[in-house]
Amino acid sequence: PMGVCPSARMALLRDNFTGLLNPWARPDVLTCTSWGAPIIWDSTFNPAVAQQKALQQNFTIGLTVFAVGRYLEKYLARFLETAEQHFMVGQRVVYYVFTERPAAVPRVALAPGRRLRVERVAREPRWQDVSMQRMRTLHEALGGRLGREAHFVLCMDVDQHFRGAFGPEVLAESVAQLHAWHYHWPRWLLPYERDVRSTAALALGEGDFYYHAAVFGGSVAALRGLTAHCARNLRRDRERGLEARWHDESHLNKFFWLHKPAKVLSPEFCWSPEIGRRAEIRQPRLLWAPKEYALLRD
Ligand code: UDP
Ligand code: MN
DSSP states (O other), X not given: OTTOOGGGHHXXXXXXXXXXXXXXXXXXXXXXXXXXXBEEOTTSBOHHHHXXXXXXXXXXXXXXXXXXXTHIIIIIHHHHHHHHHHBXXXXXXXXXXXXXXXXXXXXXXXOTTEEEEEEEOOOOSSHHHHHHHHHHHHHHHHTTHHHHHOSEEEEEOSSEEEOSOBOGGGOSSEEEXXXXXXXXXXXXXXXXXXXXTSTTOOOTTOOSSOEEEEEEEEEHHHHHHHHHHHHHHHHHHXXXXXXXXXXXXXXXXXXXXXXXXXXXXXXXGSBOGGGOOOTTOOOOOEEEXXXXXXXXXX
16 A cells, blocks of 8 residues: 555554554555654544543543743633543543743633643743743653653644544654645755754755644653753754754754654644645644734734
């Protein structure tokens, strides 16, 4: 079958026997990376099997989101309300909201087994710093209560909302999201950091995919490593007066080049409606909000 690489057949077959993955269901798209990680597209996984496995293992799944400054009023309520409808329904979930104004966090009715925790963060003056500072803050949270109470954690942007089921089929040791605007671009065109002085730099010919920092995840241990790497390299760049092209996302892409993700999510897991219809995008699960930077950014 077109998208499946031979080296991964055994791993995929094993999951097939348990009924979780069927990469052959989508011959129209790539369903396996060159290092053998599944790229999950609609109908290549069985959500009921994923649900059952996660319940048997009694997982607690964390979902972190930052809502600082105007992003709180603009996006947080809808993000959380739609997460209640679509994110890990039936599982044990703990939301972690990071904000400088805990009192302004909307009260969202949560289903049984789901909790919301609010953590206070400082408000960085520049939006780029709010975005980049997330890696350091997440690293600390993963070393604290979040890391003790969750098995797997998904880390997301707030400027989006859920539209379809986003369930335990996404879980793996480390999880990366294909960027909706770039998944079909040739590698040399991908917007990696190219300045060799930056710790995020990738040379031409390097890089597997362009991953979107709006969704990444994994086990607590794997995310500790990821956030440590990115926070350290963000700091090293800043100490030398450098800022990578796409901030924390550039560093995330460098990390996933060096440490391949165990699972890759197709663009339907974080889709931009502005792209319009695409035959291979069958069921968008998370939708970007339109960019309204003039209103939101200082
Ligand atoms: N963010 C925030 N307040 C800000 C800037 C960023 O809360 O002033 C958080 C928010 O979760 C946002 C994420 O950082 O979704 C990344 O920023 P943004 O979504 O603006 O970046 P883009 O998706 O446009 O690259
Ligand atoms: Mn965003």
